[in-house]
Amino acid sequence: MGRSSTYYDKNDGLKKGAWAASEDQIVKAYVKKHGVGKWGKLSRETGLKRCGKSVRLRWLNYLRPDIIKGNITEDEEELIIRLHKLLGNRWSLIAGRIPGRTDNEIKNYWNSTLKRKLQQENHLEVSKDEEIKEDLSSSAVVSAATDEDEDHHRQHHDADVGIGVAAEATNYKGTGDDEYLRDDLWWNNFIMDFNDTQLDVSEFQNGIPEI
DNA sequence: AAGGAGTACAACCGCCGAGAA
């Protein structure tokens, strides 16, 4: 999968494309000895023809020992959806709350699977609404929409509000988002912001795995 | 069986902020 052909960049002579098993071994061995970080140094000292950024990405998304390889479970999927509602496209933050999953993996899963899935669900719900409206307008009996319908529409509106609040939250510019997110105060503020939304954030907060 | 369309995912790119020189 992914990029398979390996090639060398004309400008900097660095290798690009798919990683070879031997390259993975070099990175693993270096990290084992020196720890993570200093990716540029790793490249220079090992003679690996990869830029530091590329090495870092390879480690974080593939070589890290704590990575869970395999399909996203239903529980994880639900958590991703909820976290995305709260945090928006802050994949690293979302990944930080789903042990063993990487930001890249979650981002890919969202873009390739969940996005479409949610769009289809929304489309189905919109179609349902339209059917109901047509029934009502074509019917001789004048009646108000059911409570369920009202709740349904309200939920859609509240979901939009929720996304807005999340977007505001994502604008936070502090000294290290992760630290701030670990802070109970942050969550308390967040919960207050969310009091008017359909999300039960207190339940959500309890369900957040430890980082 | 063939090939076109859709899907999954590894990897690259550009931008930004922090810290060092």
Place this chain on the structure above:
DNA sequence: ATTCTCGGCGGTTGTACTCCT
């Protein structure tokens, strides 16, 4: 104070694989 380097992040691309006709 300014410039440079590096790490981190989100968006995007490219390609192997799978499904469908």
